[in-house]
Amino acid sequence: MANLHSAIELFPTPDHDHHSCAASILEAAERICAERRVRLTEKRRQVLEIIAKSHTAAGAYEILEKMAGPKGRPAPVIVYRALDFLMAQGFVHRLASLNAFIACANPQSDHGSQFLICRDCRAVMEFSNPTLGKAIHEGAQAASFSVDATMVEVSGLCAACARAQHE
Amino acid sequence: MANLHSAIELFPTPDHDHHSCAASILEAAERICAERRVRLTEKRRQVLEIIAKSHTAAGAYEILEKMAGPKGRPAPVIVYRALDFLMAQGFVHRLASLNAFIACANPQSDHGSQFLICRDCRAVMEFSNPTLGKAIHEGAQAASFSVDATMVEVSGLCAACARAQHE
DNA sequence: GCAACAATTGTTATTGTATAACATTTTATG
DNA sequence: CATAAAATGTTATACAATAACAATTGTTGC
Numbered sequence: 521m522a523n524l525h526s527a528i529e530l531f532p533t534p535d536h537d538h539h540s541c542a543a544s545i546l547e548a549a550e551r552i553c554a555e556r557r558v559r560l561t562e563k564r565r566q567v568l569e570i571i572a573k574s575h576t577a578a579g580a581y582e583i584l585e586k587m588a589g590p591k592g593r594p595a596p597v598i599v600y601r602a603l604d605f606l607m608a609q610g611f612v613h614r615l616a617s618l619n620a621f622i623a624c625a626n627p628q629s630d631h632g633s634q635f636l637i638c639r640d641c642r643a644v645m646e647f648s649n650p651t652l653g654k655a656i657h658e659g660a661q662a663a664s665f666s667v668d669a670t671m672v673e674v675s676g677l678c679a680a681c682a683r684a685q686h687e
Numbered sequence: 688m689a690n691l692h693s694a695i696e697l698f699p700t701p702d703h704d705h706h707s708c709a710a711s712i713l714e715a716a717e718r719i720c721a722e723r724r725v726r727l728t729e730k731r732r733q734v735l736e737i738i739a740k741s742h743t744a745a746g747a748y749e750i751l752e753k754m755a756g757p758k759g760r761p762a763p764v765i766v767y768r769a770l771d772f773l774m775a776q777g778f779v780h781r782l783a784s785l786n787a788f789i790a791c792a793n794p795q796s797d798h799g800s801q802f803l804i805c806r807d808c809r810a811v812m813e814f815s816n817p818t819l820g821k822a823i824h825e826g827a828q829a830a831s832f833s834v835d836a837t838m839v840e841v842s843g844l845c846a847a848c849a850r851a852q853h854e
Numbered sequence: 855g856c857a858a859c860a861a862t863t864g865t866t867a868t869t870g871t872a873t874a875a876c877a878t879t880t881t882a883t884g
Numbered sequence: 885c886a887t888a889a890a891a892t893g894t895t896a897t898a899c900a901a902t903a904a905c906a907a908t909t910g911t912t913g914c
Contacts, residue, residue: 559881561891580871595894600872605891616783617838619871619900636832645830652822656841659816664846665803671784671840674823679831726910728862748899762865767901786871786900 542572545623549611552627558609567602568611568623576642577620615644617673622646634672640681699742699810709739712790716778719794725776734769735778735790743809744787782811784840789813800838805845807852812845 549568553560560568570586571578580600584593603621606612610627614620615635622635622644634652636645652672660667677685699705716735720727727735737753738745747767751760770788773779777794781787782802789802789811801819803812819839827834844852 636830647826649822649826655816655819655822659814663803665843666849667841667843669842673838674827674834675836676832676834682833
C-alpha cells in the first residue's frame with residue numbers, strides 16, 4: 521500500500537519483480553495465520569499464490585483455470601470459499617468494479633480499500649490517503665451513518681499506458 | 688445529491704414521499720431528453736420509473752420482474768439497454784458493490800459518484816464531497832494516473848437502522 | 855409520400871459471476 | 885478414540901451481462 525507521495529514510484533510497472541512480492545505475501549500470510557490460529561490450507565494458499573503472482577486483478581474463473589489439474593478444474597465454490605477466507609483475513613481485496621481480486625500489499629494494517637485501476641493494462645495500485653478516509657468518515661458522520669466498509673475505485677489510465685497512447 | 692452538511696436531513700427515511708421524487712425525476716428526464724434531442728422511449732421511461740420509485744437500489748432482474756406483463760417478463764437485454772441509455776444520460780447510477788442501480792438525484796450536474804449504502808434497509812444516499820473528490824484527484828495525480836471515473840461506495844448502517852438495532 | 859438510413863426493440867443463445875444445499879473428509883479437542 | 889468443528893467435494897441453480905442477428909420504428913432528404 522502506498523501513501524500518495526510515493527505513489528508514482530509504486531504503481532506496478534510491467535517489468536517489476538512480481539515473483540518476489542508474491543513470495544513475501546505468502547510468507548506474511550503464513551506468519552499471520554499462525555499468529556491468529558487460523559489455517560492457511562492448501563487450497564487457500566494456492567488461491568493466494570495465484571492472485572499474488574498475477575500482475576493484474578484476477579477474476580474468480582481465471583483463478584479456477586490456473587488451479588486446474590489433470591482432472592480438470594475444481595468447482596467454482598472452491599475458489600469462492602478460499603477467497604472468502606482470504607478476504608476475511610485481509611490478504612485479498614475484491615475490486616467490485618471488475619469482479620476481480622488482488623493481493624493486499626499490506627495485510628497487517630486494517631485499512632479502507634482505495635484503488636487506482638488502469639483500464640488498459642489492468643494494473644492496480646492500492647493506496648491509502650488519510651485525507652480521503654477522513655472525508656468519507658466525516659461525510660458519513662454528518663449523515664449519522666456508521667461505516668462498515670468503504671470502497672474507492674478509480675479507473676483511468678496509468679502513466680505507462682498514457683505514454684503508450686501518445687506514441 | 689446532498690452536500691455533507693445537510694446529509695443528515697437527506698438520507699431517505701422509510702416514510703418519505705418517494706412517489707413525488709419519482710415524478711420529479713421523470714419530469715426532469717423528459718425535459719433533459721428533449722433538450723438533448725434524445726428519445727426517452729417507453730422502455731427507457733418504464734425502467735427509469737421503476738428505479739425512481741424504488742426506495743432502494745434495484746437489481747437488473749428485479750427491474751425485469753417489475754416490467755413483466757401478461758406475456759411474462761422481457762429478455763434481460765431489454766433492461767440492460769435501457770440502463771445503458773439512462774446511465775449515459777446521467778439519470779441512473781450503477782452501484783458496483785451491489786450490482787444494482789439507483790436514480791440520480793441531480794442529473795444535471797456532472798459529478799463523481801459517492802454513495803452511502805445501508806446494508807440493512809439498502810437505502811442509498813448519493814452525496815458529493817468536494818474534499819473527497821479533490822483527495823482522489825490529488826492521489827491520482829501523484830501517481831501520474833489520469834482519471835476516467837471514480838466510484839466511492841460506503842456501506843454501513845443508516846441512522847434509522849442503527850436505532851432499530853439498539854431496541 | 856416514400857426510399858434510404860439510423861435508432862430502437864425483439865429473439866435466441868451464451869458467457870460470466872456467485873451462491874445454495876447437502877454429502878464427505880479432515881482436523882482439533884476432550 | 886469418540887465427538888464436534890472446520891474444510892472440502894458435488895451437484896444444481898440463481899443472478900448478471902453480453903453477442904449476434906432479425907424485425908420494427910423513427911428520421912431525413914428528395
